[in-house]
Amino acid sequence: MAEPAVFEKQRSRLWGIAYRITGSVADAEDAVQETWLRWQSLPDGEADDPRAYLTAVVSRICYDRLGSARARRESYIGTWLPEPVVTDAAGGGAAQGPHDQEGRVALDDSVGVALLTVLERLTPAERTAFILHDVFAVPFPEIADVVGRTPDSVRQLASHARRRVRAETPRRSADRDEHRRTVEAFLAAVTGRDFEGLLELLDPEVVWRSDGGGKVTAARLPILGDEKVARFTQRITREFEPETMRVLVRDVNGAPGLVFVDPASAQAVVFAFTVHEGRVTEIDAVVNPDKLRHLDLESL
The missing domain is CATH 3.10.450.50 (Nuclear Transport Factor 2; Chain: A,)
Known part of the structure; x- marks a missing residue:
């Protein structure tokens, strides 16, 4: 079995990827749990680069779920918004309940509700490419394996997503x-x-x-x-x-x-x-x- 401690070092990052791709706390939890189960079944030493391997696994799980999630959202009653991540405004403890998301997601601009709402307008491939490349600095060849495209195609997906995000994300105060x-x-x-x-x-x-x-x-x-x-x-x-x-x-x-x-x-x-x-x-x-x-x- 692959080393559990290696996975735990990556858990926060994996949750952050999953939440940004899905916009759902519940789906992010499920994706990280499924990634953990796959990691447990992996023979020790088989993943040369555990960080890259785990990133690819959780991203693929979320990408595969986006298609069915979009179908559900098309029949959703009213406006669909992401599940909120609520934390202590003073930066102290999380107000998350048992899962302690504050320690598992860097709460920067890329997780803002306004941006996540804009990301809902992208295709699953565009959203995944943008999050992985622009937020988590994953190389295009690795993203290509996740979405089943060529690196050049992924580069174009991320570029198109980036233009839409810049055009449609509302201006906001940096203060x-x-x-x-x-x-x-x-x-x-x-x-x-x-x-x-x-x-x-x-x-x-x-x-x-x-x-x-x-x-x-x-x-x-x-x-x-x-x-x-x-x-x-x-x-x-x-x-x-x-x-x-x-x-x-x-x-x-x-x-x-x-x-x-x-x-x-x-x-x-x-x-x-x-x-x-x-x-x-x-x-x-x-x-x-x-x-x-x-x-x-x-x-x-």
């Missing part, structure tokens, strides 16, 4: 403090029922996307414009009981966001924000309880 201040001001306006203050924080062309999966109340289509978004924000937050609701500032996929938890109804919403020049330009709200099962809501 984390500015981002956090804007999110906290948004929270104050929402909880204070300050409609005018909320309007001042929203970009005139702000976009609201919410993912309820047909399970809970959510807008099935994106909502556009500051007044419409402000009114919908007030409406959805009124569904929480103010006496029991907990509102928390937490990092959502590496940037300050919000988590609303209502212990009475066991309902939660995770909000991710895109902020540019002190205004909110995009809000992504995950309400589907199936996409929040990996969170330990009691310990948030």
